[in-house]
Every structure is written in structure tokens, then in C-alpha cells.
Amino acid sequence: MKEFDYKKLVIATDQFSPSQLIGKGSHGYVYKALLLDHHQEDKDYDKHHKVVVAIKTPSSLLPSSPSSSSSKSEQTKKLENEINVMSSLPCNQHVLRFLGHADKKLMVVEYMPNGSLHQLLHVSAAPIHTWLKRIDVALQIARAVHFLHERGVIHRDIKSENILFGSNWEAKLADFGLAVDMAGEKARPAPAGTIGYLDPCYTSPENLSTKTDVYSYGVVLLEIVSCRKAIDVSRSPSSVVDWAVPLIKEGRIGEVCGGGGGGSDVFRGMNLRLLRMAARCVSSDVESRPCFREITAEIVACMAEPLKSLPLWVSVLRRVVQLKRRKKRLRETMTWPGQTCRVW
Structure with missing residues (x-):
């Protein structure tokens, strides 16, 4: 240090x-x-x-x-x-x-020159890149929290304001003021966090666990997908959790997805899986919440989902491109007296 x-x-x-x-x-x-x-x-x-x-x-x-x-x-x-x-x-x-x-x-x-996820979602006039980039941000933060949990650290304040962007728009988790090292702590601290992200089941020091971070992360994931603030008093219900979870249970996925083309049919299967996982993260049944190993694996699987729903003509076009590349490589094969030499 x-x-x-x-x-x-x-x-x-x-x-x-x-x-x-x-x-x-x-x-x-x-x-x-x-x-x-x-x-x-x-x-x-x-x-x-x-x-x-x-x-x-x-x-x-x-x-x-x-x-x-x-x-x-x-x-x-x-x-x-x-x-x-x-x-x-x-x-x-x-x-x-x-x-x-x-x-x-x-x-x-x-120094992180590109601000926070909160600024990008709720303050900036420009949308946060493409839909897949938004989900990639969610994946990067899931990997960050997984890394912490593997080392016995619980963050306790996961929120969009604590997710910062570097010069290449890589996302990083910040602000460890409330973090707890479970191995080093002699006594667990009193519950703390940010309203809107704080796990409602975390009511006493004994309730602290990795699932506390899972709830907060679930709120951030809903925030990323919907572009709605964790708490917005100008809306009813004001909590993104109270608003989104009933819609997810009813299968009204398009109403939850906000901006960036996320509501298109190409992403429907992906978004359905993502939002169902987000609903599990914020479940009142703590034991049913996924761990971050499962969350990261599911997001990776979700990002591959749009490829399954591509129309047949796209698959055919991709095959044609592959054949053209193969023919080009064959043309680059030059035959010399007594030997064959391929130029790459």
C-alpha cells in the first residue's frame, strides 16, 4: 500500500x-x-x-x-x-x-473520466450506447461483485452511482466505505446502504450475507434495463422493484425495457431471461436469490440468446460470407515449381 x-x-x-x-x-x-x-x-x-x-x-x-x-x-x-x-x-x-x-x-x-452509470442512465441526454453494451455493463459489475464475494467481502452499497466508467467505457465498481470483510470483522455492523437499493430483509446485523448484495444488484439490473430510477417519487409506484416485478410476472417484458432498442423482438428471449433473473435477485425469499456465479453465467447465456432468434436469411448470409472468405484464401494459394506456398 x-x-x-x-x-x-x-x-x-x-x-x-x-x-x-x-x-x-x-x-x-x-x-x-x-x-x-x-x-x-x-x-x-x-x-x-x-x-x-x-x-x-x-x-x-x-x-x-x-x-x-x-x-x-x-x-x-x-x-x-x-x-x-x-x-x-x-x-x-x-x-x-x-x-x-x-x-x-x-x-x-x-480517475474514471466518463462518470457514473447513474449519470448515463438518468442525466445524460445521450442513450447508453447499444442494448448489448448496457447488458455488458451489467455483466462486468456482476463479475466485480463475484470477485468480492470470493474473497469474503460484501459491498453493501451497490448502486448506479457507484458504477464508474473509464476512458474506454469499461465499468468498475467503486465506493467501499460500507464494505464488510466477513473474515476480518469481529462483529457485524448495523444495517446500512442506500434507500431504494437496500435489501428490505437486511434488518439486523445477523441478516447480512452475500444475498444482501444480490438484492442491490437486482435493483441496478432493473435500472439498466428500464432506464428508470431505483426510487422516483414522481411515479407510482415510486420503487422500480414494485413497478417492474409485477410486469415481469405477467410477461409484459416490452413495458419494462426502456430505450436502446431493447424492446425489439430480436432481444425478447434475452430480456425475458434477464428480467426473470432480476426478479429472483430482488425476491423477498432470500434463499431463492441466485449467487453471483449463477448470475454471471446467466448473463453470458442471455447475451448469446439473440443469435438463436435471428431469421433464416441472416444465417444463410453468414454462410455465404464464410464461403467467400474461404475462396479468397484459396486464390491466395500460389503454386511454385515443385512446391506449394500459401500467402497469409
């Missing part, structure tokens, strides 16, 4: 300038910063190379913070917990990369 100089990080954020602020969380603010990247073991490396990072600090550390002493203590504990959990995890392509900290007061992570 790399230790950064606290003063240098403060300078890198321009003294926590509002112009550098890129996000606010439940227990801190996130700032964009430019840091010197030193690789002293690499002699050919430019020691003045700068990298863009994100620096997270409890709002209680900010000069203008009006927080009470109790809330300051709570924010600091959450950041310390986030640092402890993230520093204990090996790197994973679907989890936000932890780079280090300064006195456990500031945390440094990779």
Missing part, C-alpha cells in the same frame, strides 16, 4: 478547490488531481510524467465543512474502512483501482 505525502495531495487538488471537485459521496468528496508518477526502478521512465488520479477526502477535513463532531468521526471511519478493504484486495479489472493513501485521511484511486 503506497503512502503519499499529505501536503502534496492537498496541493494537487489546488487546496480542495471547487473547480477540481468531481463527485460527492456518503462520506467524502472526490477531487481530480495531477500527480508526478515516479518509477525509479525504470531508468528510461520520464520522472516528470504526470498522471491524472482521483483523491477522496472526508468532507470533515475541508476548511468550510459544517459537519458535527459525530458526523466527522463517522466519515473518517468510513474512509479508513474503505482504505483497509481496498488495500487488501488484489487488482481486478472490474473494481476501481486503489493507488494509495496519505495518513488514512486522503485516498488515491484511478
